[in-house]
Amino acid sequence: MEANGPAFSDRERIALANVGLTSLFTVARGVAEGRVRSVGEGLEAAAWGAAAGAGFYAAKDQVGRGRGALGVGLAFASASLAENAATGGGPLGHVRVGFGPLDLRVRTPLATRPGPALGVGVDPLAAVALVAVPLSGGRPVVRGGVLVYEHSALDRTGTGGTYASGTTLGRVVLMERDPAPHVPRHEMIHLIQTVQASAVTPRGMLGDVWRGGRRTSPNGAVQWDVRMDWLYASLGALDKLLADGPKSGWAEAEAYELDEPPPTPHPCPNRPPDTFCPLPTGYAR
Numbered sequence: 001m002e003a004n005g006p007a008f009s010d011r012e013r014i015a016l017a018n019v020g021l022t023s024l025f026t027v028a029r030g031v032a033e034g035r036v037r038s039v040g041e042g043l044e045a046a047a048w049g050a051a052a053g054a055g056f057y058a059a060k061d062q063v064g065r066g067r068g069a070l071g072v073g074l075a076f077a078s079a080s081l082a083e084n085a086a087t088g089g090g091p092l093g094h095v096r097v098g099f100g101p102l103d104l105r106v107r108t109p110l111a112t113r114p115g116p117a118l119g120v121g122v123d124p125l126a127a128v129a130l131v132a133v134p135l136s137g138g139r140p141v142v143r144g145g146v147l148v149y150e151h152s153a154l155d156r157t158g159t160g161g162t163y164a165s166g167t168t169l170g171r172v173v174l175m176e177r178d179p180a181p182h183v184p185r186h187e188m189i190h191l192i193q194t195v196q197a198s199a200v201t202p203r204g205m206l207g208d209v210w211r212g213g214r215r216t217s218p219n220g221a222v223q224w225d226v227r228m229d230w231l232y233a234s235l236g237a238l239d240k241l242l243a244d245g246p247k248s249g250w251a252e253a254e255a256y257e258l259d260e261p262p263p264t265p266h267p268c269p270n271r272p273p274d275t276f277c278p279l280p281t282g283y284a285r
């Protein structure tokens with residue numbers, strides 16, 4: 001620890017931003033959908049949104065430490081908390097799990113409002129990718145509970161000697177066949193950002209791709225809808241517009257910071273346990 005170091009480390013700033021912004025956006029979604037109508041309801045949504053934000057940070061941190069499936073599980077648990085807080089029906093009223101273009105929302109016995117037992121959400125871009133990416137040579141594989149397309153053509157997409165060995169577009173994750181170890185972790189963090197933004201995206205606004213037709217099964221137990229995550233897409237576009245380099249902008253800064261585990265301090269005699277020590281003589285560098 002430096003005597004005049006920054007008040008917060010980069011990781012602490014990222015954690016605080018996740019907690020604060022998820023809380024804020026959870027309340028905003030609740031207000032936009034008419035579920036948050038009083039200061040008390042707003043404070044309740046803010047508290048659950050903050051808990052969800054802490055969960056999203058933990059999810060990305062776990063992914064960066066190589067525990068992909070745990071991170072993705074945490075991300076969907078956090079998304080469930082934020083969605084429940086924004087839409088009412090009890091803080092544990094439904095559990096959301098997602099894979100590829102699908103999001104399943106399963107109603108729990110703790111739900112406080114009547115509703116379908118199962119909600120099925122389809123991401124149209126990811127649904128198109130399911131057919132289009134394999135046709136263009138991408139191979140679907142499952143990594144850490146996530147559908148990923150391995151694509152050898154990715155290494156020809158760059159210009160000027162640089163290329164992306166992975167890229168994530170909403171729910172669609174593309175990666176070259178044998179990427180550097182941090183690449184799958186980096187792209188999975190982008191996927192969690194998408195899930196995080198979708199949890200606080202108001203429904204019934206802009207994102208409803210398909211408004212016509214019947215969306216509930218005859219007995220009312222299953223409901224489905226087709227939605228774009230317009231909030232993440234527009235925040236992402238704004239982020240890229242304001243960024244001044246490939247690693248700048250909040251989405252990239254977060255992914256680059258968290259896609260490696262934090263350096264582990266080795267034991268240092270006569271100093272507090274969390275301080276870094278000068279490397280001892282003869283230490284292999």
Ligand SMILES: [Zn+2]
Nearest residue numbers: 186190252255
């Ligand atoms: Zn990135």
